[in-house]
Amino acid sequence: MSSLDLPENPLIGALLRVPAQAIHRRIIAELHRVGFRDLRLPHMGVLQYPGPDGSRPSTLAERAGMSKQAMNQLLQSLARLGYLSRGNVQEDRRARLVRFTARGRAAWAKIHEILVDIEAEWRTTLGENDFRRLKALLCKVWVSDLVP
Numbered sequence: 001m002s003s004l005d006l007p008e009n010p011l012i013g014a015l016l017r018v019p020a021q022a023i024h025r026r027i028i029a030e031l032h033r034v035g036f037r038d039l040r041l042p043h044m045g046v047l048q049y050p051g052p053d054g055s056r057p058s059t060l061a062e063r064a065g066m067s068k069q070a071m072n073q074l075l076q077s078l079a080r081l082g083y084l085s086r087g088n089v090q091e092d093r094r095a096r097l098v099r100f101t102a103r104g105r106a107a108w109a110k111i112h113e114i115l116v117d118i119e120a121e122w123r124t125t126l127g128e129n130d131f132r133r134l135k136a137l138l139c140k141v142w143v144s145d146l147v148p
Contacts, residue, residue, distance in 0.1 A: 023118060024048075030114045036107050038081045046074050051108055052084060052098040060098065083107060 061071035
């Protein structure tokens with residue numbers, strides 16, 4: 001969505017969703033460019049911050065706002081592609097934890113690099129003060145009662 005497409009008085013949901021979706025599309029495009037061509041946009045539900053490594057599938061499902069069944073399908077896909085594995089927790093054999101493989105850690109490192117580049121671009125476009133303020137306001141929302 002370009003600035004020409006901005007509706008009059010857009011709601012906060014759209015103002016947060018549109019940039020987030022653009023960031024996810026950029027991450028996938030850049031990952032494809034460097035050889036992670038099998039990753040797709042739906043995988044971002046698993047690969048979003050803070051990442052899946054050491055998490056339970058139910059936690060990932062909740063974080064992504066999707067059903068456990070849908071999350072398990074994404075996890076199976078990423079396991080088949082060699083990005084992660086799932087294993088039992090020693091204390092509770094019924095519980096499973098997700099772990100990155102070496103390929104998963106490499107993709108995760110690249111995602112971090114891409115996000116650093118995006119932040120630099122936003123800082124340049126918005127200016128240092130506005131970027132710092134935007135980030136501070138988003139952090140304030142993150143830790144507030146606005147985010148359950």
